[in-house]
Amino acid sequence: MAASRKVTTAQDSVIRTVIRHYPIDVPSFSISRAVFLRLLGAVYLIAFASLTVQVTGLVGENGLMPVGEFLSRAHEVYGSSAYRLFPTLAWLSPTGAFLTLLSWTGVALSIVLVLGIVPVLTTTLLWALYLALTIAYAAVYITIILAMSVFVFSRRDFK
Numbered sequence: 497m498a499a500s501r502k503v504t505t506a507q508d509s510v511i512r513t514v515i516r517h518y519p520i521d522v523p524s525f526s527i528s529r530a531v532f533l534r535l536l537g538a539v540y541l542i543a544f545a546s547l548t549v550q551v552t553g554l555v556g557e558n559g560l561m562p563v564g565e566f567l568s569r570a571h572e573v574y575g576s577s578a579y580r581l582f583p584t585l586a587w588l589s590p591t592g593a594f595l596t597l598l599s600w601t602g603v604a605l606s607i608v609l610v611l612g613i614v615p616v617l618t619t620t621l622l623w624a625l626y627l628a629l630t631i632a633y634a635a636v637y638i639t640i641i642l643a644m645s646v647f648v649f650s651r652r653d654f655k
Contacts, residue, residue: 530612533619537609540622544602547629551599554636556592564590566635584631585624595632598625 555563563586570578579587585598602625609618 541606548599552592
């Protein structure tokens, strides 16, 4: 035990001497972190900007698949578990105006992230907003997938 302790102490003194005479710069990832966060902000900006244009036509009150109907049906089927199974801010107000507001908030937060202001809070809020809007769009995605599968499987040349 004492011999291994001496070796460790001798190794420590050699390492400290080398570091003292030949200082090693610890790599910093601040540049790559900043670039990554700005590019992530740009991706969020594109996603939220496209959602802003589409939101009322797809999941608004008079849209292709209104989110209000989807959420009320989910609440009928799952009861209070629907809030946990479908975590979206659309539970507060399933109107097209509120969903558009959420999308514009995402656009604004994306610009804040591109500028590099408060990245931890901004990315957390962007994630929550995107999750909320993705759940609101789930009804549209499910409807499109079901319609496509019915079309594909009903074709005669597929059989």
